[in-house]
Amino acid sequence: MSGRVVALKAKARGRKTGGSEGGGRGKASVADIVEALRERIARQDIAPGAKLGEQELAAEFGVPRTRIREVLGILENRGLIDRIPNRGAVVSRLELEHVFHLYEVRAVLEGLCVRLATENAPPETWDEFVELFGEPMDKYVRERDFDSFIVVYERFRRRIIEWARNPVAARMLDSIYEKTNVVIRRIVILPGRAQEGLGEHRAVVAAMRAGDGEAAERAKRKNLYNAKETLRRFQKYVI
Amino acid sequence: MSGRVVALKAKARGRKTGGSEGGGRGKASVADIVEALRERIARQDIAPGAKLGEQELAAEFGVPRTRIREVLGILENRGLIDRIPNRGAVVSRLELEHVFHLYEVRAVLEGLCVRLATENAPPETWDEFVELFGEPMDKYVRERDFDSFIVVYERFRRRIIEWARNPVAARMLDSIYEKTNVVIRRIVILPGRAQEGLGEHRAVVAAMRAGDGEAAERAKRKNLYNAKETLRRFQKYVI
DNA sequence: GTTAACAATATTGTTGACACTACTGGCCAG
DNA sequence: CTGGCCAGTAGTGTCAACAATATTGTTAAC
Numbered sequence: 001m002s003g004r005v006v007a008l009k010a011k012a013r014g015r016k017t018g019g020s021e022g023g024g025r026g027k028a029s030v031a032d033i034v035e036a037l038r039e040r041i042a043r044q045d046i047a048p049g050a051k052l053g054e055q056e057l058a059a060e061f062g063v064p065r066t067r068i069r070e071v072l073g074i075l076e077n078r079g080l081i082d083r084i085p086n087r088g089a090v091v092s093r094l095e096l097e098h099v100f101h102l103y104e105v106r107a108v109l110e111g112l113c114v115r116l117a118t119e120n121a122p123p124e125t126w127d128e129f130v131e132l133f134g135e136p137m138d139k140y141v142r143e144r145d146f147d148s149f150i151v152v153y154e155r156f157r158r159r160i161i162e163w164a165r166n167p168v169a170a171r172m173l174d175s176i177y178e179k180t181n182v183v184i185r186r187i188v189i190l191p192g193r194a195q196e197g198l199g200e201h202r203a204v205v206a207a208m209r210a211g212d213g214e215a216a217e218r219a220k221r222k223n224l225y226n227a228k229e230t231l232r233r234f235q236k237y238v239i
Numbered sequence: 240m241s242g243r244v245v246a247l248k249a250k251a252r253g254r255k256t257g258g259s260e261g262g263g264r265g266k267a268s269v270a271d272i273v274e275a276l277r278e279r280i281a282r283q284d285i286a287p288g289a290k291l292g293e294q295e296l297a298a299e300f301g302v303p304r305t306r307i308r309e310v311l312g313i314l315e316n317r318g319l320i321d322r323i324p325n326r327g328a329v330v331s332r333l334e335l336e337h338v339f340h341l342y343e344v345r346a347v348l349e350g351l352c353v354r355l356a357t358e359n360a361p362p363e364t365w366d367e368f369v370e371l372f373g374e375p376m377d378k379y380v381r382e383r384d385f386d387s388f389i390v391v392y393e394r395f396r397r398r399i400i401e402w403a404r405n406p407v408a409a410r411m412l413d414s415i416y417e418k419t420n421v422v423i424r425r426i427v428i429l430p431g432r433a434q435e436g437l438g439e440h441r442a443v444v445a446a447m448r449a450g451d452g453e454a455a456e457r458a459k460r461k462n463l464y465n466a467k468e469t470l471r472r473f474q475k476y477v478i
Numbered sequence: 479g480t481t482a483a484c485a486a487t488a489t490t491g492t493t494g495a496c497a498c499t500a501c502t503g504g505c506c507a508g
Numbered sequence: 509c510t511g512g513c514c515a516g517t518a519g520t521g522t523c524a525a526c527a528a529t530a531t532t533g534t535t536a537a538c
Binding site for chain 1: 313340344
């Protein structure tokens, strides 16, 4: 049916200075390959359900198959791929139910981070975002410039996690993002969602600027709860 | 300095019906070995900082070294061991700061699960625990029978996660428990903590029985927040 | 007696070869 | 023509030998 979507570039067979993947000099390490594949899966360069052949990947990255095997092991227990014994590995399809579960967890974890960040960072930290979530973001919404919208959104998210100073939460949120990245981009284009989300974020930022961590947490939770409900309402158009 | 604490039993070198570890028939699979080691680390049968030799483990479980290698890889990105290139693997020491981070995350995740469980389960589900957290637990506390105390505690926890019906949260909480198991047992014996925790849990159970998910969530959070504060106060005696 | 260089050993890291399983296509019987 | 059986093939799973690196032990010079 649907053909592979794997990029066939490079083929990097050479050894010295050969591996262009991951930016490392020398040949591609396990971490490099994991990162490369994680990115492809997150951006859906490889479609969900598509097969990941070990030999194929080994040839592309110019590494022995054993190393690919290790990579697939890591990707598997991160939940990004499914492996069936003697059958190979395929990119996980994310069930709608699973996405809801992810959103419930994401809500409380981001709520936590927002609260911690409010407590840890000097209030002026958030001035930048009070500004951005004002006129500029309004403009993006009006002009349907969702890419710029998401860039700011991501920047805010990263800043929060940075100031939350909790590596455990950061790690868990990362593992959620790498699975829901795609969904986020689809939710934001749903009718009225960007506008609504912007309003919710203004509440979050205002509370943070005011130093009220608890209020910020509640606002952030509500934001993600609403996002989930929008998703539920329009699920037919998303999945 | 401190010698190894590794159990030297079995040495199971035989192949057929040899691997007694993990309960599986035939030789030990990767999952079996991971589970066996996870358990040992959680129960501190292997001391933090102790070295895990590949050949040693391979000999003990009667499997090729490659398989042990895979196991160590899994344990590493679960955060249970640290691996230094060409030096080997050692059991992670858990820093006090890290434990606080884990508790912050655990608080919001268990809070979530308590709320979800209250929404999903029929109220009668919790009658059993209303009962248990009454007189029986009081008795355990009075008699310093912390083992029984923890058994009930664990049972309650499992029931909550079961009814929360959120595999994502369940998985994340598991990864927290396997690291903090030891700490839990040390907190509960701190002066007054068991009594205090019991009171907090009665509030949780009461709210759940009454079907008030939000109140139950708040109560559960408060419970873990207090546990964390107790830990902070007595940190010298715990770590 | 202490320290530095060197050799020996033990342990981790890497790889290609071999074994096994599941799919593909052809063949034959009904 | 259809359905099941069988062999061939492609791909995954397993392993044991080889290479690289760190640690330990030894010797000799200061």
